[in-house]
Amino acid sequence: MEATKVIEFERPQMDVGSSCVASAWARVPDVPTSDEKVQLKKKIADLLKEKQAVLVAHYYVDSDLQDLAEETGGCVSDSLEMARFGRDHAAKTLVVAGVKFMGETAKILSPEKTILMPDLDATCSLDLGCDPVEFAAFCDAHPDRTVVVYANTSAAVKARADWMVTSSVGLDIVAHLHALGKKILWAPDKHLGSYIQMQTGADMLLWQGSCLVHDEFKGIELEILKESHPAAKILVHPESPAAVVALADVVGSTSQLINAARSMDAQEFIVATDNGILHKMQMAAPNKKFIVAPTAGNSATCKSCAHCPWMAMNGLRNLLQVLETGENQIQVDPDIGRKAKLSIDRMLDFAAARKTNVKASGDMAQDGKLFSGIGPA
Ligand code: SF4
Numbered sequence: 001m002e003a004t005k006v007i008e009f010e011r012p013q014m015d016v017g018s019s020c021v022a023s024a025w026a027r028v029p030d031v032p033t034s035d036e037k038v039q040l041k042k043k044i045a046d047l048l049k050e051k052q053a054v055l056v057a058h059y060y061v062d063s064d065l066q067d068l069a070e071e072t073g074g075c076v077s078d079s080l081e082m083a084r085f086g087r088d089h090a091a092k093t094l095v096v097a098g099v100k101f102m103g104e105t106a107k108i109l110s111p112e113k114t115i116l117m118p119d120l121d122a123t124c125s126l127d128l129g130c131d132p133v134e135f136a137a138f139c140d141a142h143p144d145r146t147v148v149v150y151a152n153t154s155a156a157v158k159a160r161a162d163w164m165v166t167s168s169v170g171l172d173i174v175a176h177l178h179a180l181g182k183k184i185l186w187a188p189d190k191h192l193g194s195y196i197q198m199q200t201g202a203d204m205l206l207w208q209g210s211c212l213v214h215d216e217f218k219g220i221e222l223e224i225l226k227e228s229h230p231a232a233k234i235l236v237h238p239e240s241p242a243a244v245v246a247l248a249d250v251v252g253s254t255s256q257l258i259n260a261a262r263s264m265d266a267q268e269f270i271v272a273t274d275n276g277i278l279h280k281m282q283m284a285a286p287n288k289k290f291i292v293a294p295t296a297g298n299s300a301t302c303k304s305c306a307h308c309p310w311m312a313m314n315g316l317r318n319l320l321q322v323l324e325t326g327e328n329q330i331q332v333d334p335d336i337g338r339k340a341k342l343s344i345d346r347m348l349d350f351a352a353a354r355k356t357n358v359k360a361s362g363d364m365a366q367d368g369k370l371f372s373g374i375g376p377a
Contacts, residue, residue: 003028007309009125010215012188012208014138019208024128026309027119029062032316040316041068047323048072053093053116055319056082056106059254060276060311061097065319069097076280078254079151080166083109084348095323096330097314099124103330104155108337108344115330118318122310124152129209130188132156138185142205145185146177149343152211153188155332159339162346167238168253169351171196176350178202191215195238195245211239213304217272219243221294225270229291233266236293237273244272244293261285275306 004025011022032040041064048055055074057065066076074095075085079102086094087109095116096103101124103117135157139147149161150170158164165173174184174196184202186193188209197204217240226232226247235257236248245251250260254277261269262284271278272293281290292306322328332340 005309007125007212008303009128009212010208010210011129012190014134014207022128024123024125027121027313029312029315030317037064037316040320044068044316044320044323045072047320048074048095051093051323052091053095053323054086054089054091055095055097056086057096057314058082058098058102058276058311059258059280060274060308061314062276062312062316063279064316065097065314066276066279068316078166078168079105080168080253080347080351081255082106083151083166083344086110086113086115087348095319097319098122099127099152099308099310100330101127101152101154104332105151105158105344107330107332108155108158108340111332111334111337114326116322116326117328117330118315118322119313120328120330122313124308124310125212126150126152126188126209127154127157130154130157130207132160135187135207136160138187138207142185144183145205146182147185147187148174148177149187150189150192155336155340157187158343159336161340161343164340164343164347166253166347167192168255169347169354171199172354173347173350174202174204175200189239191241191245192238194242195251213274213306213308214239214272215241216295216302216304216306217241217244217293218296219247222247222270222272225291225294229268229270231266232268232270232291233260233264234270234293235260235272240272248272257281258284261288261290273306274308274311276308276311 007024008021010019012019055069057069057076069076083105086106093114094106099122103115107115147161148163151166178200184204186204187207190206190208193206233249235250238251258280261281268289270291275292278290295302
């Protein structure tokens with residue numbers, strides 16, 4: 001029988017203003033031998049070609065899947081680029097190696113495509129901690145606020161939002177809304193929300209969810225580690241607690257952290273995000289050294305040990321199986337999908353306008369005019 005592990009995570013109770021400990025589970029993947037890996041990769045590459053499918057993988061999944069995605073013409077990226085790549089690619093089938101909300105986002109953007117995932121039970125503590133019904137009630141209680149949700153949410157939560165954002169563009173979008181005088185209702189990650197609030201000065205009401213991987217990084221242990229590596233630069237994803245963010249040399253999305261690892265003039269880096277990212281960092285800067293930031297403990301005392309248990313559910317075996325059988329198709333209710341697409345498209349339009357037309361000037365009034373045609377905000 002397949003092994004599973006129980007995972008505890010903080011679940012916000014917004015109606016009573018506190019959190020409780022909830023539990024979920026994840027399958028523990030069976031790691032193939034080196035010889036099996038070679039055979040599995042060959043079969044998967046052949047099937048991707050035969051079925052005119054493309055593999056889209058997140059930076060946090062197993063390094064074999066990341067390599068395979070790139071070797072077969074797919075992509076490895078953060079969730080913003082995964083969404084764009086999947087939408088714009090001509091393939092009729094997308095195989096998304098990541099967690100469920102990423103597959104849903106792909107389906108929402110490309111309802112005509114078949115979206116497969118190695119394991120449909122690969123979820124996320126942020127998604128689990130933001131129930132759509134409770135979230136709708138929270139929004140209804142604050143009708144004066146523009147609703148901005150992070151990508152790590154269900155399709156139903158995105159359908160209730162005005163904007164969806166990823167960590168690479170969230171700060172700019174909230175800055176834009178703030179410049180337009182909007183008050184924000186933000187969900188679900190409290191740490192990312194606090195960071196954006198601090199950077200922009202926006203009026204933000206925060207849902208109290210957290211990522212169980214990033215929530216485990218500890219400021220005090222990080223300070224101690226830094227003492228023994230004084231020349232190291234600290235790279236932090238903003239889903240981490242404020243005490244960890246405060247020690248960062250660079251705060252950014254996964255892509256931004258990889259770019260920093262490549263371009264910064266340092267030989268050593270301490271990295272506070274899922275350790276799956278080290279594969280890409282090491283490829284981007286082969287001569288540099290990367291150290292995972294300290295978590296609360298090891299093994300039994302650590303909830304995640306810097307690796308997402310749900311990202312880890314993506315493996316070569318189940319990837320091959322879904323390609324062979326067509327199992328594990330992502331489905332999204334069409335009505336929910338249509339509503340959710342509005343909030344995702346606003347972000348993609350904003351990101352495209354920023355990339356192609358102009359760079360945000362830093363003058364909020366000016367940038368507000370620039371993007372004022374996008375969305376209801
Ligand atoms: S790393 Fe955190 S935010 Fe990402 S999928 Fe896992 S639990 Fe969710």
